[in-house]
Amino acid sequence: MQVSRFLRNTILIELFVPILLLTVGIYHGLMQVIYRAGVIHQSSVAKLDYYQGLTLHGVINAVVLTTFFAVAFGHATIAFYLKKEPNKKATALSMWLMVIGTLLAAAAMLAGKASVLYTFYPPLKAHPAFYIGTAMLIIGSWVAFFDWVTIYLKWKKENPETNTPLAIIGTLVNFTIWFVCTTAVAYEVLVLLVPWSLGHTPTVNVPLARTLFWFFGHALVYFWLLPSYIMFYTMLPKLAGGKLYSATAGRIAFFIFLLLSIPIGVHHQFGDPSIGRGVKLSQSLLTFGVALPSFITAFTLAASLEYAARKRGATGLYNWIWKLPFFRKDVFLFGYLINGLILFIFGGLTGLVLASYSLNNVVHNTAFIPGHFHMTVAGPVFLAILGMSIFLLQQLTGKKIFLPTINAIVPYLWTVGVIIFSSGLMWGGLMGEPRRTNLGLTYLNPASDQYHPYWVISSMLGLAGGGIMFVAGFLYFISFFGTLFSKRSTEPLLDLPESEPLHEEKRIPVLDTFKPWLAIMALIIFLTYLPAISDALNNTGKKAPPYLPTDPTPVVQKK
Amino acid sequence: MIDVFERRIILVSILVMGLFILAIFYAMGARKADVTECLPYDKTYETARVEQLDKTTYQIFYVARMWNFEPSVAYIPVGSEVDLFVTSNDVVHGFNVYNKNVNLMAVPGGVTKTTVRFDQPGVYKVVCHEYCGTGHQNMQAEIIVNYPKKQ
Numbered sequence: 001m002q003v004s005r006f007l008r009n010t011i012l013i014e015l016f017v018p019i020l021l022l023t024v025g026i027y028h029g030l031m032q033v034i035y036r037a038g039v040i041h042q043s044s045v046a047k048l049d050y051y052q053g054l055t056l057h058g059v060i061n062a063v064v065l066t067t068f069f070a071v072a073f074g075h076a077t078i079a080f081y082l083k084k085e086p087n088k089k090a091t092a093l094s095m096w097l098m099v100i101g102t103l104l105a106a107a108a109m110l111a112g113k114a115s116v117l118y119t120f121y122p123p124l125k126a127h128p129a130f131y132i133g134t135a136m137l138i139i140g141s142w143v144a145f146f147d148w149v150t151i152y153l154k155w156k157k158e159n160p161e162t163n164t165p166l167a168i169i170g171t172l173v174n175f176t177i178w179f180v181c182t183t184a185v186a187y188e189v190l191v192l193l194v195p196w197s198l199g200h201t202p203t204v205n206v207p208l209a210r211t212l213f214w215f216f217g218h219a220l221v222y223f224w225l226l227p228s229y230i231m232f233y234t235m236l237p238k239l240a241g242g243k244l245y246s247a248t249a250g251r252i253a254f255f256i257f258l259l260l261s262i263p264i265g266v267h268h269q270f271g272d273p274s275i276g277r278g279v280k281l282s283q284s285l286l287t288f289g290v291a292l293p294s295f296i297t298a299f300t301l302a303a304s305l306e307y308a309a310r311k312r313g314a315t316g317l318y319n320w321i322w323k324l325p326f327f328r329k330d331v332f333l334f335g336y337l338i339n340g341l342i343l344f345i346f347g348g349l350t351g352l353v354l355a356s357y358s359l360n361n362v363v364h365n366t367a368f369i370p371g372h373f374h375m376t377v378a379g380p381v382f383l384a385i386l387g388m389s390i391f392l393l394q395q396l397t398g399k400k401i402f403l404p405t406i407n408a409i410v411p412y413l414w415t416v417g418v419i420i421f422s423s424g425l426m427w428g429g430l431m432g433e434p435r436r437t438n439l440g441l442t443y444l445n446p447a448s449d450q451y452h453p454y455w456v457i458s459s460m461l462g463l464a465g466g467g468i469m470f471v472a473g474f475l476y477f478i479s480f481f482g483t484l485f486s487k488r489s490t491e492p493l494l495d496l497p498e499s500e501p502l503h504e505e506k507r508i509p510v511l512d513t514f515k516p517w518l519a520i521m522a523l524i525i526f527l528t529y530l531p532a533i534s535d536a537l538n539n540t541g542k543k544a545p546p547y548l549p550t551d552p553t554p555v556v557q558k559k
Numbered sequence: 560m561i562d563v564f565e566r567r568i569i570l571v572s573i574l575v576m577g578l579f580i581l582a583i584f585y586a587m588g589a590r591k592a593d594v595t596e597c598l599p600y601d602k603t604y605e606t607a608r609v610e611q612l613d614k615t616t617y618q619i620f621y622v623a624r625m626w627n628f629e630p631s632v633a634y635i636p637v638g639s640e641v642d643l644f645v646t647s648n649d650v651v652h653g654f655n656v657y658n659k660n661v662n663l664m665a666v667p668g669g670v671t672k673t674t675v676r677f678d679q680p681g682v683y684k685v686v687c688h689e690y691c692g693t694g695h696q697n698m699q700a701e702i703i704v705n706y707p708k709k710q
Contacts, residue, residue, distance in 0.1 A: 043693070051690065117690050121651050123667065124692065206651065207669050246565055271653075271662050273646075273669025276597045284583065288576045295572035299565065357583045358592035364662040365653050365688040432657045434688035438696045443686075450699060452684075503562065541600025544667040547650050549692040552625035554649070 003494045007075060007085050008396045010095050014072035015389045017099060018065040019480055021106070025060035026473040028053035033421070033466030036437075037459040038444030050438040051115045051549065058118030059109065059134075062377055064102050066224045067137055069385045070178075071098065071144045073227050074171050076392060078148050080496050081165040082155045090147035094140045101136025104129045115549050117436060119213060120193075122204045125546035125555060128197045131189045138182045145175040163507040166250045167234045167496075172514070173254045174226035177261045180525070181219035188212040196546060199555075203543035207274035207536040214265035215529060222261040222290075224377055228384035229253070231337055232301055237499040239334040240324055242308025244499040249300040251511040253293035259521050260290040263528035270360045274539040279532045280357065286528065287355035294348050301341065307502060327412070329404040333497070336387025339411040343379030343418055347372060350426065365436075367458070368429025371422040378418055378469075383411050390480050398492040402482025406475050414472035421465025428458030595663055595671040604646045604670045615639040619702075623652035623665035626694030628685060634706035637680050641702075646670045653689035656702065664689065677704040 031053050034040060043050055071094065079085050107129060108114040114130035152172060156164070188209050195201045233250040237243055244250070266283040269275055306320055314320035324338070325331045350372040354360055363369070394401050401407050429435075433455045437443070443452040444459060510516065545554040561569075586592040607622040607629035617639050622629045624647065635641055645654045647665035654663040656675070663671040677683070687698035 049693070051693065051695075054690075115693075121689075124650050124690075206667050210651075210666070246562055248561060249565055269664075270594045271664040271671065273595065273600070273664065273666050273671045274597065277594060280594055281583075285580055288580055291576065292569075292572055295575075296565070296569060299568040303564070352579065356579065358586055358594055358660075359583070361592070361594065361660040361662040365655065365664075432655055432684075432686065434653070434655065434686050436690040436695075437688070442696045450697070535597070539597060539599055540668040541602075541670075542668045544649070547625070547692070552649060552692075552694075 001080060001083070001494055003079055003396070003492075004085055006088060007079060007091070008492055008494075010091050011072045011075050011392060012396055014068050014075075014095060014098070015393060016484070017102065018060075018068040019389060019477075021060045021102070022065055022473075023477060025057050025065070026470060028057040029061070029473075030466060030470040032057060033459075033463045035440045036444070037463035038440040038446075038456070039463065041440050041445045041447070043438060043441060049112065049115060051117065051436075052109065052112050054436060055115050055117050056106075056109050059105065061382075062118055062220075062224070063134070064105075064137065065385060066377075066381065067141050068098060068102075069389065070174065070223065070227050071095075071141050072392070073230075073388060074144060074148060074175065076494060076496065077167045077171050077230065078151060080494055081168050082151060084151050084155065086144070086151060087147045090143055094143035094147075097136050097140030097143065099140075101133045101138075101140060104133030104136065106133075108133065119217070121213070122193060122196070122206055122209050123544035123547050123554075124549055125197050128194055131194050131197060135186055135189050135194075138186060141175075142179055142182070145179060148172065148175070161507070163505075164512050165234075166247050166254075167230050169251055169512075170226055170230040170233070170254050173258045174223060174230075176514070176518070176521075177219050177226075177258060178223045180521075181216045181223070181262050184212045185216035188216075203545050205536070205540050205543050207272065207540045208533070210269060210272060211266070211275065211532055211536045214268045215262065216265070217268060218265040219261045221373075221376065222257055224381040226254070226257065227388075228337075228340060228380045229297065231333075231384050231388060232297065232341065232380075234499055235333065235497040236301060236337050237304035237308060238497040239331050239337070240305050240308035242304055242311055242499075243502040245300045245303035245307060245502050247501045247505055248508065248511065249296050251508075253296050255511065255517050256293040257290065258517050259524060260286055262521075263524045264290060264355075266528075266532055267355045267360075270357065271364050275532055275535045276539075279528070279535060283528060283532075284355055284357040286524075288352070291348065291352055291355075294344075298345075304499070304502070327408055329401075329408045332401075332404065332408045333387045333391050335408055336383045336411045337380075339415040340380030340383035343375045343383075343415055346419075346422070347375030347379050351376065363426075363429045365434065366429035367425040367433040367435050367462070369435050371425030371429055374418055374425070375422050379415075383414065386476055387411065390476075390483060392494075393480065393483055395494055396492050397484070398488045398490040399483050399486050400489050401479065402486055403479050407479040410472050410476045410479070413475070414469055417465045417468030417470075417472055419465070421462055421469060424458045424461025424463075424465060428455050428462070431455060431458065433458060592660070595673055598644075598670050598672055600646070600668060600670050604644055605648065609633050616641075618642045618644065621645045621654065621665070621700075622648055623654065623687065623691075623698075624648040625650060625692050626687075626698040628654075628687070628698065628700035631700045633700075633702050635677055635702060635704050636706050637704055638676075638678055640674060640676050642672060642674050644670055644672050650691050651689050652687045652691045652698065655686050655688045657684040657686065659683060677702070680705045
C-alpha cells in the first residue's frame with residue numbers, strides 16, 4: 001500500500017534515531033567485555049567511565065531502541081492492517097516527545113551525571129534531566145498509543161463482525177501492558193525521584209521505589225518481546241513459504257500476556273528485604289503461567305515451519321528443517337526471525353530457572369543474569385528489531401539493500417556471538433562472578449589482592465562472544481546506513497508479509513474483545529501488588545537521602 | 560475450534576509447568592531452600608557485629624556501605640550454623656557468598672536474613688554484586704571458617 005509522506009518520514013526518523021544511538025550502545029557493549037575480561041585494568045577509556053558506558057549500553061539498547069521501534073512498528077502495523085493512517089498531530093507530538101526526551105537523557109549520561117545504570121535504583125542519584133528525559137520518552141509512546149486506540153475503536157464500529165487482525169490484537173495488547181506498567185515507573189520517577197533529586201524532598205523509600213520499578217521492569221521485557229511475536233505469527237510462516245498453523249493460538253497467547261505480564265515483577269526481588277515470602281512465592285508461580293503462551297507459540301511456529309518445508313518438498317522426521325530458506329538474500333527477514341527463535345529457546349528456559357524462587361539464590365545478580373537476557377532481549381527482540389528496521393527502511397525509501405549478502409549473514413554471526421557470550425557469562429555466574437562490575441580493576445587483575453582466577457576463562461568466553469557480536473553489529477550498520485544513503489530505485493511503499501491461516505478459522509467473540517480481559521488483568525494486578533506495595537511501605541524502617549555514585553557521603557540538601 | 564495437536568501441547572505444557580512448581584515446593588519443604596526472611600527493621604541492625612549464641616550457633620550482623628562490608632572478616636568454627644543479617648547504611652548493595660547459596664540484597668531501611676551451615680573449613684569470599692558507585696568492584700569481605708584454630 002501507499003503511505004503518506006508524513007507517516008513515511010515519521011517512521012523513518014523513529015527507526016533512524018535509535019539505530020544511530022545504537023552505534024554508541026554497541027560500542028559500550030564491546031567495552032564491557034574488554035574491561036570485564038581483564039584485558040585492560042582501568043576505570044575509563046576515552047574519558048568514558050565503565051559504569052557510565054554500562055548506563056549508556058543499557059538505556060540505549062534496552063529502552064530507547066525498543067521503545068522507538070515499538071512505536072514505529074506500531075504505526076506501520078496500524079496503517080497497514082486497518083488501512084487508516086494515524087492522526088498527524090498526535091504522531092508528530094509523540095515523535096518529538098520521544099526525540100527530545102532521549103536527547104535530554106543522553107546528554108545527562110554523556111556528561112557523566114547519570115551513571116546509575118538503566119535500573120536507576122535510588123538512593124543513587126542521577127541528574128534530574130535523566131529522569132525527566134526518560135519520562136518524556138515514555139509519555140511520547142503513550143501519545144501514539146492513545147491515537148491508535150481511537151483508530152481501532154472507529155474501525156471496530158465500522159466492522160463489528162470482522163475478526164480484528166492478529167497483528168492489531170498484538171499491538172494493542174502490547175501497548176496496554178506498556179501503558180499500565182509505565183504508570184508505576186512514571187509515579188516512581190515523577191513523584192518520588194524528581195523532587196528528591198532536585199532537593200525538594202529529603203529522602204526516598206528505597207524498597208517502595210524498587211517495587212514500583214519492577215512492576216514496570218518485568219512487563220518491560222514483554223513490551224520488547226511482543227513486536228517480535230507479532231512478526232513470528234504474522235510474517236514468519238509467509239516468509240518460510242507456508243501458512244500459519246493456528247491464528248487462534250496467537251490470540252490466546254497475546255491475551256495471556258495481557259493478563260500475566262505485570263503481576264510477576266517481584267520475581268526480580270527474591271533477595272530483597274521488606275517483601276514477604278508469600279508475595280514472592282505467588283509471583284514466582286504466576287511467572288510459570290506467563291511461560292505458557294511461549295510454549296504455545298513454540299509449537300505453533302514449529303508446526304507452521306514444518307508445513308512450509310513440506311510444501312517445498314521436504315521429507316523425513318527432522319530433515320525438513322534444512323528445506324527452510326536460510327541464508328537467502330531475498331527473504332533475509334526469515335534469517336533474523338529464525339535466529340531470534342533459536343536463541344529464545346535457551347533464553348526462555350534460563351528465564352524459568354531464574355523465576356524458580358529459591359533456585360534464584362544460586363545466581364541472583366551474577367553474570368548469569370546478563371547471560372540469560374542477552375538470549376532474550378539481544379536474541380528474538382534485537383534481531384527482529386534489526387531485521388524489521390532495515391526491511392521498513394528499504395520499503396519506505398524505495399531503496400535497494402546495500403551489501404545484501406552481508407545483511408543476510410548478520411543474524412547468523414550475531415547468534416554465534418550470543419551463544420558464546422552467554423555461555424561464558426552463565427558459567428561465570430554459576431561460579432559467583434558478579435554482573436555490573438568492572439572486574440578488570442580488581443577480581444581479574446593479577447596485581448590486585450582480590451584477584452579471582454576462577455573467572456578468567458568464563459570472562460574470556462564473554463569477550464570472544466562479545467567481539468563476534470560487535471562485528472555483526474558493525475556489519476549491520478554498514479548495510480543499514482549504506483541503504484539509507486543510496487539512491488532511490490523504486491516507489492516507496494509499505495507491504496508487510498502477511499501469513500494466511502492454515503485452517504479456516506471462525507471468529508470467536510471473546511478473543512476479539514478487550515473488555516473482559518482488561519477487567520481480569522486489573523483484578524490480578526490488584527490482588528498481587530496490593531500486598532507487595534503494602535509490605536514495602538510497612539516493613540521499611542527508614543528512608544534514604546540521595547548519594548552520588550562517586551561519593552560515600554549523602555548529597556547535602558539545599559535549605 | 561482448537562486443533563487436537565494444539566490441545567495436546569497446551570496440556571503437556573501445563574503439566575511440565577506443574578512439575579517445575581512441584582520442584583520448587585520440594586526444594587522449600589524437603590531441602591529447606593528458601594528466599595530471605597522478611598523481618599521488620601529496627602536500629603539495632605545498623606551495628607555490625609558477630610554474636611555467639613551457643614557453641615555452634617552464630618549470628619553475623621553485616622552493615623554494607625560504600626565500599627566495604629562490616630565486619631570485613633568474620634571467624635567461625637567448622638560445623639557451625641550461622642544466621643546472616645544484612646542491611647545497608649547508604650545505597651543498595653549485594654551480598655553473595657562464594658560457593659554457598661547465600662544471595663541477599665543490602666537495602667537501606669530493610670534487613671535480609673538467611674541461615675547457612677559451614678561444614679568445610681576455608682575462606683569464603685563475600686562479593687558485592689549490585690552496582691553501588693565507582694568503588695563497587697572493590698567491595699568484598701571474608702568469612703573464615705577454621706576458628707578456633709586460627710592462632
